[in-house]
Amino acid sequence: MGTPHNEAKKGDFAKTVLMPGDPLRSKFIAETFLTDLKLVNNVRGVQGYTGLYKGVPVSVMASGMGMPSIGIYSYELYTQYDVENIIRVGSAGALRADLELGSVVAGQGACANSAYLEQYELGGTFAPIADFDLLMAAVESAKELGVKMPVGNLYSSDTFYDAAGRNMRFQKMGVMAVEMEAAALYCNAAYTGKRALAICSISDNLVTGEELSPADRQNTFTNMMKIALEVAVKMAD
Ligand SMILES: O=P(O)(O)O[C@H]1O[C@H](CO)[C@@H](O)[C@H]1O
Numbered sequence: 001m002g003t004p005h006n007e008a009k010k011g012d013f014a015k016t017v018l019m020p021g022d023p024l025r026s027k028f029i030a031e032t033f034l035t036d037l038k039l040v041n042n043v044r045g046v047q048g049y050t051g052l053y054k055g056v057p058v059s060v061m062a063s064g065m066g067m068p069s070i071g072i073y074s075y076e077l078y079t080q081y082d083v084e085n086i087i088r089v090g091s092a093g094a095l096r097a098d099l100e101l102g103s104v105v106a107g108q109g110a111c112a113n114s115a116y117l118e119q120y121e122l123g124g125t126f127a128p129i130a131d132f133d134l135l136m137a138a139v140e141s142a143k144e145l146g147v148k149m150p151v152g153n154l155y156s157s158d159t160f161y162d163a164a165g166r167n168m169r170f171q172k173m174g175v176m177a178v179e180m181e182a183a184a185l186y187c188n189a190a191y192t193g194k195r196a197l198a199i200c201s202i203s204d205n206l207v208t209g210e211e212l213s214p215a216d217r218q219n220t221f222t223n224m225m226k227i228a229l230e231v232a233v234k235m236a237d
């Protein structure tokens, strides 16, 4: 088997997949936290790994950037590889001054400006939300690890560069941070009857203007990674 974007065989992916946007963050997570590591996909350099974390099979594969990209990878994992849980471990731009660089937020919901949702022709506004069990497991894991993790709305934007100043309109609606994938992931989970959660580390703050380097975005978001891995363990029970 295989898809145009994934050369893994059935059974190569674990029940839970951590999904960063960045393929090198995926490699970092796999090499830092997993044992018995196997590279199961490398089509387009989008590394997918499966290994063990605390004895539990876990996979990590990058989504690439944006909703069309995560739309493809997550849909194929849910429908072709029997994956049950996808946890996005992303970076995001804070829309609140009090969110420090490197801090972690969980997306209870994901607003969007994207045409991605139009494919369902619902004739109304769909509210993309996280799976409650994954979210609760993440909240519990963050507490156990002593990591503060505000829970609330994300804004998934089709554009990184915000010509019309929409980010700040979403800020006015209490949205915590902007990123580019969570809403499509939540839609795919809803459409396929699977589970999804997006947790993000703050890579830049759009209010204060602070930002992290590309290397930091790749290698330093270990609190978020540990929370997601602990969720994978909880979901194995
Ligand atoms: O760091 P990742 O997970 O890729 O997430 C964020 O970073 C990218 C933009 O720089 C977008 O994919 C956005 O969602």
Ligand SMILES: O=c1cc[nH]c(=O)[nH]1
Residues within 6 Å of the ligand: 091, 092, 093, 094, 160, 178, 179, 180, 203, 204, 206
């Ligand atoms: O999508 C993103 C990610 C980080 N920072 C932003 O401004 N946008």
